[in-house]
Amino acid sequence: MFFVETLATEGLGNHSYLAGGRTAAVAVDPPRDFDRVVAAAARRGVRTVLVVETHVHNDYVTGGLELARVTGARYLVPAAADVSYDRVPVADGDVHEVEPGITLRAVATPGHTPHHTSYVLQEDGAPVAAFTGGSLLIGTVGRPDLVEPRLTEQLARAQHASAHRLAELPDEVQVLPTHGFGSFCSSSQAEGGASSTVGREKKSNEALLKGVDDFVADLLSGLDDIPAYYTHMGPANAAGPAPLDLTPPRTADAHEIARRLDAGEWVVDLRNRVAFSEGHVAGAFNFELEGQLATYLAWLIPWGKPVTLLAETPGQIAEAQRELARVGIERPAAAATGGPADWTAGGREPRSFPRADFAALAAFLERGGKPVVLDVRRAAERASGHVAGSVHIPIHQLHRRIAEVPEGTVWVHCAGGMRAAIAASLLDAAGRSVVAIDDGFDSAQAAGLTVTD
Incomplete structure (x- = not known):
């Protein structure tokens, strides 16, 4: 009997998946912090034998390359993707065994990127789930404008064709996209829950209800701004991300915080907005840990500028460090815990606003x-x-x-x-x-x- 486990990365609006049978599994579009995938496999008592990417991601740094290295799994990446590391190139129609009776079939679904590939999980040859990445999402499709502006309309038309190709699967097949849960990789923010089926999408998905010309016109007119940090994600993933380092950053005292602020560096207070408004270090910026920290901090900060994190506890610093590493902010320059009184050097007063x-x-x-x-x-x-x-x-x-x-x-x-x-x-x-x-x-x-x- 097959299983599918969803691993949500809520701050980025993405899902990764672990799927398989009694003894072996495949990881689909794993996050940078792939230890969650390893833990899920351990809980189920299965070995990860395949790691697959639906595309070279533009919104986060993948953990796929390192997960494959650590587990010894085969690393499947679309053949047309231009990457700098060894992988198993995947073409349309390729079938890979997870374990006897459980296979994974590649389906070319260009549109989100030219090389985008979906994967159909099959049990005894019958399709049971489709990992659709940035192709067919729940109620919508992935954006076609993240690769090259001159390709946008062409890719939008490809999205329509790819959605219809996936709609040829049996109605009961699960539709399990990577994007679309608040991700800016989604062309629109459709509602409809965390999972769907092919049959349900036939009744509700805009790509399956409209003719290609109307679909493309509506899709292109509704595209919103792209987070600035997306520019850096594709190249990082194509080059092969370095192993993740989540060791604690150095501790900064109030004088170091002041020096970093005076140098024009970013000091980010992770506390909730109520606490920040009531008192904070002058010059600090408030990005709540409970909010979309990674998306908005990575979008706003000048790329490569050092960032110092302030929080109430070391656990909050660690959580923020993990979130930021997912989008390529590798190491905080420093961190401090406590409150404004601990972070404010002598002669300076905390600020507040109503x-x-x-x-x-x-x-x-x-x-x-x-x-x-x-x-x-x-x-x-x-x-x-x-x-x-x-x-x-x-x-x-x-x-x-x-x-x-x-x-x-x-x-x-x-x-x-x-x-x-x-x-x-x-x-x-x-x-x-x-x-x-x-x-x-x-x-x-x-x-x-x-x-x-």
């Missing part, structure tokens, strides 16, 4: 207040409605565009509060007076604010 909701903003306006309202959502989010008169600078552009924010106290908001907290910390570090709106945008109109499309 938090509010949209009702408080509406009340302030009614009293004649003249705030600068800053919307840091993405353009696609703002298009569905925004506070009248608000300034729009997406969070991933704010660090280099702070000079464009008008003078005055800045009331900053996003869709739910996390990105507003990051933005508030950026503005506060730049010496601006700021109020972080920690509220859902759905509350804006209910609070009496004028929301326009």
Whole structure:
């Protein structure tokens, strides 16, 4: 009897999989911290004999190469992928045995990348699950614009054809994508849970319900900004990532933290936004550990700039280090635990700023207040409605565009509060007076604010 175990990397919106039978297994699109895969295999008492990649990933650093080395598994990578290491090249139709009765069949599904390959898990020759990577996702497909702008339309058309090819599988076959759970590799953020079937996708997936021309037009018109760090992921994966080093970073005292800030390095406070607003090291930035730390820090930080992490406990530092390594931020320059009093050198005082909701903003306006309202959502989010008169600078552009924010106290908001907290910390570090709106945008109109499309 076959099994499939899902390993979620929620901060990046990705799933990896371990699948197999009684004694052996295959790991699909493993994360950089592949120890989770090893632990899952150990719990089940199976040996990992195959490690497979659906494509050269653009959104995270793979653990596949090192997992294959550690376990002795065969490392399967699409034959057309341009990589610098030894692997088993996979072509359309290739079949590899996991154990007697359990096989894996490669299906060429270009679109997310030119070489993208899905894998169909077969039990006694019958397909039971399809690992679709960045091809057929739940309700949508993977983005076609991450490789080369001139190929985008061609790859969008290939996505449509690949989705229809996968739809030829029996209706009961599980659809198990790598992307699409909040990942920016998804062309749209469809809802529908963590798993699906071919039959369900036939009834709901936009690629299977539209003709190719309408599908391509809608797909291309809906593409949003790409995280800046994606530029570095493909080359790192093609070259072959180095072994992961999760040993603790050096400990920084308050004077070293001050020196690093004065040198223009990034000091990142991982505490929740409430604690940060109430007191923090002047100049530090707030990226909550509970939020999408890896995605947003890697997107905003100038690539290669040293980062020092601040948290309440060593465990939180270790968790953050693991998350950041998944996107190629290999080693924090330093770290410190405790609180603002421990991190602030003599002669310097912790800073703070207020938090509010949209009702408080509406009340302030009614009293004649003249705030600068800053919307840091993405353009696609703002298009569905925004506070009248608000300034729009997406969070991933704010660090280099702070000079464009008008003078005055800045009331900053996003869709739910996390990105507003990051933005508030950026503005506060730049010496601006700021109020972080920690509220859902759905509350804006209910609070009496004028929301326009």
